[in-house]
Amino acid sequence: MNYTRRIGLRCYSTASPSTSHFNQRITSLKNAPGPTKVDDALQLFDEMLLRQPPPSIFQFTQLISVIVKMKQYSTALILFKQMRLMGIPTDLYVMNISINCHCQLNHVAYGFTLLATIFKQGHPPSLATYTTLIHGLVLADRVFEAVELFKKLLKDKLYDPDQVMYGSVINGLCKVGHTSKALELLRYMESGSCKPDVIEAAKMLIDMEEQGVSPSVATFNILVNSFCKQGSVKDAELAVQAMVRRGLNPDVITYNALIDGYCLRGEIGDAEKVLDGMVKRDIVPNIITYNSLINGYCKKKQIDKARHLFQDIQDKGFIPDVVTYSSMLQGLYDSGNPAAARELFNEMQAKGQTPTVLTYGILFHGMCKNSQTTDALALFHSLGSNELMKDIVLYNILIDGSNKCGKPNLALDLFDELLLKGLKPTVRTYTVMISVYCQGGLFGKANDLLRKMEDNGYLPDSVMYNVIVQELLKKSKCQEAENFLEEMINRGFMPDSTTFTMVLHLIPNVGKESRMRTIIQKLTTVERKDGRILNLTSRLVP
């Protein structure tokens, strides 16, 4: 009996020829760069599935992880299903990876269904299960629920959150702009979450020794990125200093965040300095680093510098991706070179980079701005049944372009077309259409559309109000303009500088009654802390 068991164990733990064969192929797949990677993985999966006895669940999971890393989430889920159908058992790893795939596909609900399955099978979920779900909720813009789930886990004290879970929650808080709450959580995390309720002398010593969970580079990167996105690169630099003080080394993602932050502010010189700094510290820039810089140059109208860098990185062996090309396209159109842009667009396709909706958005916008609206429309319609034809943003761009080039009828046609396709107009769509109607003097139609929009559950935003007021003022419809102006202010929107200037010109000299003046005065009058009333436009409005 003992002997048999020992033999059995031995057979099991020694790798069979086929096992090591699969191990080798999985390892080489992991490091393979090639475009056939997914196909090769699928081929290997089929072979493994047919092998008798089947390879271990460990090998299957390893292989499917390769697919997941390539963001082929639906494929990964299909493979798991095939495994189940072939009777290969499922474990918590498989469940967690599946939950992650559902979350990445924006199906958090399925993720929670799998959580229920884990419970039903009688196994406790792991910390990773919950982290995945929290991250899924954040991805689905359900940050409030993510935070609630996190709080519940803290309260139940079944798990001690780790770096990764804290990171996910901090990421969620940053995403909705609650950077200060995120910082608070970071400090809480460092202080150590579990405070003792009862003190003894010995335990107190242990507690004093006890550290909280230390934030990792990834956690700091979330904060660095968040500060950069909201424009405060100085705070981001402080966060970097804080991470260095804790002995963490900024990585390429940290530097990329800073570079992008400076580029967004148009401070290219500082971005270049960061690049120099990272190279000096032996951190190798990647395509994302260069994309930010190219985008920065384009935004600053330094198209020559952008072109130079574009060429330079290719000489270094980098392959421009769809983001690189899109930025370059934008730069070329903005610098009034539609011919070069079009050439580059053809080049990117020839080199196997597939344009995305964003690329087409840049392309169509650029074409419209360079008096090629008809060409843009032709290209758009040549996309045929492509999914991109169903993107409302592209319609918004093309409708706006048609209107601006003096072809309101094309704009109307496009609007009908998108409704026929069952696409849902956005506030932006309505805004453009309302300005089409207003410019044509069709204020009744504009009003109808506005009402229809509100019936559909959308409220006008600041842009829409400004457009309406400006159009009304252009057509000397002062009474209506005043109504809308009052409404927008009551809803907490401010007139933009164009609207403001137009309104100021219409205010009569002192002495004459003016509703417009009353509105503007109310808007620009603030009560100071000492109770004094201050009018911000006292020099402009008599």
Place this chain on the structure above:
DNA sequence: TTAGGGTTAG
């Protein structure tokens, strides 16, 4: 080291 968090373009 078979699972979970961080980077780029309208």
